[in-house]
Amino acid sequence: MPDELDEIIKALAxxxxxxxxxxxxxxxRNFPDQEHPLSIGVCAxxxxxxxGFSQSTVSAHLATLQRAGLVTSRKVGQWHFFKRNEDTIQTFLQRLQQEL
Amino acid sequence: MPDELDEIIKALAxxxxxxxxxxxxxxxRNFPDQEHPLSIGVCAxxxxxxxGFSQSTVSAHLATLQRAGLVTSRKVGQWHFFKRNEDTIQTFLQRLQQEL
Known part of the structure; x- marks a missing residue:
């Protein structure tokens, strides 16, 4: 995954x-006020x-994380919920360990 | 090292x-033709x-790696020799593992 690796590294930069x-x-711990169940993810x-940044700024960062495969998102009604993608994160860490 | 971390990640991107x-x-294995002893590093x-790129292109990449602390360099006469900085690389991998 040379290209994926680049995209992930850039997303983490x-x-x-x-x-x-x-x-x-x-x-x-970090989003105790969310009314929707956290099992579907954390609302944008x-x-x-x-x-503490605008919706559009954070939304662009979330899109970068999602393109790199580091988070997954789910749309429920008008809301977007985000979760870590543990598989990609762990595979990436292993790959980097080998590649460096 | 939040700033160092950023600089290292960008260097790896x-x-x-x-x-x-x-x-x-x-x-x-990779530089068998070098005449200077490899113990001082690999010549730019x-x-x-x-x-297979120009001297100026590679030189800019080496400078980025050096600024991030991923390689060290030593000047001998007119030549610059480069070595991996294993300490920084290993510390970085550990930090990333914790931070992600």
Missing amino acids: HPLRREILQWLKEPE GQIDQRA | HPLRREILQWLKEPE GQIDQRA
């Missing part, structure tokens, strides 16, 4: 995107709020 | 820079040749 991935690791609006 | 790091892992000219 921004502190906010790495922070979002960390927040999504512990949704109960909750992530905007926690980041 | 280019396939040639990752390839150079891999080549430097096995200098004897050898890396240019193997990469």
Whole structure:
């Protein structure tokens, strides 16, 4: 996955995107106010709020994470919910370990 | 090291820079034609040749790797020799594992 690897590394080259991935690791702790069940993911609006940036800024970062396969998203009604993609993250870490 | 981390990730976000790091892992195998002893590092000219790109292109990539702390360089006469910086590479991999 040379191309995928590039895309993932680029996606990680921004502190906010790495922070979002960390927040999504512990949704109960980081997004206790979400009304929808956290099992479907964390709502984009909750992530905007926690980041303290505009919806469009955070939305662009989430799209980058999703293109790289680091998060998955699910649309329910008008809302978008995000989850970490543990498979991709773990495969990436192993690949990087080998490649470096 | 949030800033160092960013700089390292950006440095790794280019396939040639990752390839150079891999080549430097096995200098004897990848640069058998170097006349200077490989113990002082691999000469920039050898890396240019193997990469098949111009001296200025490769030199810019080597500078990026060096700024990020992923390689160290030593000047002997008119030549620049490069080595992997294993400490930084291993610390980075551990940090990323924790941060992701």
